[in-house]
Amino acid sequence: MEPTIQHPQPMTSVSLDYNYPAQTIPPPMNPQIYTPSPSAGLDFVHLGGTLDPSAIPSPRTEAGSSRTKGKRSAPFAPPLVPPPPPAPDLNILVGMLVENQTALQKNLVDVMQEVARRPVIEAPALTSAPLRGNTVKLRNARIFSGKHTDVTPFLSEIKRIIDFNPASFADDFSKVLFVGLNLKDGIPVEWFNHLENSQSPLLRDWNAFLAAFRKKFADPSLITTADQRLDALKQTGSAHYYLTSFMEIASHLDMTEQTKISRFMKGLKPIVKDHLVNIIDRPSTLEAWEPFIIAVDTNLHQRDVERRREQGNSYHKKHTRDFHTTTAAYVPSKTVTPSSSLDVVPMDVDAITSPATTTPRSSAPRGKLTAAEREDHFKRNLCLYCGRPGHAVKECRTRATKHGAYTGKATPKTS
DSSP states (O other): OOOOOOOOOOOOOOOTTOOOOOSSSOOOOOTTTOOOOGGGOOOSSSOSSOOOGGGSOOTTOOTTOSSSTTOOOOOOOOOOOOOOOOOOOHHHHHHHHHHHHHHHHHHHHHHHHHHHHSOOOOOOOOOOOOOTTOOOOOOOOOOBOSOGGGHHHHHHHHHHHHHHOGGGOOSHHHHHHHHHTTBOTTHHHHHHHHHHHTTOGGGGOHHHHHHHHHHHHSOTTHHHHHHHHHHHOOOOSOHHHHHHHHHHHHTTSOOOHHHHHHHHHHTSOHHHHHHHTTOSSOOSSHHHHHHHHHHHHHHHHHHHHHHHHHHHHHHHHHHHHHHHHHTOOBOOSSOOOTTOSOOSOOOOGGGBOOTTOOOOOOOOOOOOOOHHHHHHHHHTTBOTTTOOBSOOGGGOHHHHHHHOOOOSOOOOOOO
């Protein structure tokens, strides 16, 4: 049995009372003299405490190696830091920059010469799209029904829509198609379908299409019809509306300014004509007459409204006064005494007065009493016919005098 060989343990110079550095505050380091290297391991030079690096075994030593048995490992030495590279020569760097700049300028000159040799190609014009939210939404055009009187208003509205949105109607064909979309079923649509089926050149010519449209649907006797309408035109409302209608009809006729003024004055209201007589400097055109005529007509209308309001207030006052007078109490003109020899109250039709006034009321035909008046007569013991106290209707002498069938005498109540 072989004896066990005990290898002596490596000796270290670390004392048992070694004080490890505090872990909370690291020791200060100078970056100019301390350059850690990942391949060098621990930095034993700057490590705190008293530690002998030669006492630490080399990592290359293997416990089972036959070459290291019985031998003490050599102390680990950190690798040497390579020296810094020498500083570059500034003259060389400046020379390299100059060469690069010269080559860049030469390339730039070559590119500019190449661009100058090539032909210039104009880019297509870019149309900016309308901003969302700033476009105006137009209402749909009216539908043409085929009537003679609708030709001019329909074409005028179509032209306004096309002029407002020219981007949607780039050529004459799109304009003509837009008219075809606003035709009513019947003769208008059939006429347009015939143009499409026959490939008429009118579909590509906007002005020729308008002329053909007017020739097909306009009134053949437009001038005669306009002249008759102008003769029958009269002012029934405001002067402004009458002037607008007159100018629309007169646009189809060829008239001088004096003829227009004469025919326009003929249709005005008589009261407006009377006030226009006072104008001394009379205008020579119908357009110059317009402010005078509208001003006179407006003033007359305002005065008419005021007059009606005044008449309405006076009628209300008169109606209220008649109501109070009808329900007035009887005030006798003479005081009846017991010593009087008369046993009948004398009738005095003019003695009915109002409680609010002492002016006698003349006799006048009475109408039917209202429910409130009848109730007032019953409470005050008044006659329902003559309005006097002391007797009923069947005993009223006034009624008997006018209608007969009165017998007996009515004795008044003295109490």
